[in-house]
Amino acid sequence: DAGVTQSPTHLIKTRGQHVTLRCSPISGHKSVSWYQQVLGQGPQFIFQYYEKEERGRGNFPDRFSARQFPNYSSELNVNALLLGDSALYLCASSLAGGAAAYEQYFGPGTRLTVT
Amino acid sequence: AQTVTQSQPEMSVQEAETVTLSCTYDTSESDYYLFWYKQPPSRQMILVIRQEAYKQQNAxxxxxxxxxxxxxxxxxxxxxDSQLGDAAMYFCAYRSLQTGANNLFFGTGTRLTVIP
Known part of the structure; x- marks a missing residue:
């Protein structure tokens, strides 16, 4: 079975631009979470979606938004890019969104560089 | 808010020897999960082990x-019995069971080097 997939692998954008990152969860998984990992740090939670609804949001500005589609894939959108948005963006999927779904499976990430 | 602290930025171990990575966390909750994740240079975060807080037995x-x-x-x-393939960044993570969200709080990581 395929694991969590993310596209693109790498991306270079200019300040002020917009970016869309994509994630496909493991087949059968209904929850997707997004994390930002700045170089040298641990991942920080951005969003969780379950059954196409936002279940959780981290401490990120409104420039960050996400959505989940009927097939449970997800997009993360970032507007008005700043240099500080340069990071590895990780997507993780799990079976469900509640307490029982403790195990998250991570994708390989998208490396975003903002110049 | 929960915080996770890993006080060892880097550790090294000889192949076949034993190494211990430290993690402390701060929470007022009584029920939660704890995890160790491994992130090799390939960047993919891999779950190593998990612990439910209500279980006294170590995982x-x-x-x-x-x-x-x-x-x-x-x-x-x-x-x-450390192996060369164990070389990676190791992250400790906390997950609350009080909220409906499935989000993890990560520490800053420990880079483990395995010396042949």
Whole structure:
């Protein structure tokens, strides 16, 4: 079975631009979470979606938004890019969104560089 | 808010030896999960081991085991018989069971080097 997939692998954008990152969860998984990992740090939670609804949001500005589609894939959108948005963006999927779904499976990430 | 602290930015171990990575966390909750994740240079985060806070018995997965001290809010990872493939960044993570969200709080990581 395929694991969590993310596209693109790498991306270079200019300040002020917009970016869309994509994630496909493991087949059968209904929850997707997004994390930002700045170089040298641990991942920080951005969003969780379950059954196409936002279940959780981290401490990120409104420039960050996400959505989940009927097939449970997800997009993360970032507007008005700043240099500080340069990071590895990780997507993780799990079976469900509640307490029982403790195990998250991570994708390989998208490396975003903002110049 | 929960915080996770990994006080060892880097550790090294001789191949076949044992190493322990430290993690402490701060929470007012009584029920939660704790995890150790491994992130090799390929970037993919891999779950190594998990511990449910309500379980007193320490979790074990083959060469990996934890020392969970709930009162001290400590969760260390022991790697026995270290192998070259164990070289990676290791992250300790906390997950609350009080909220509906499935989000993890990560520490800053420990880079483990395995010396042949």
């Amino acid at each position: 074990t997965e083959n060469r990996f085991s934890v020392n969970f001290q709930k009162a001290a809010k400590s969760f260390s990872l022991k790697i026995s």
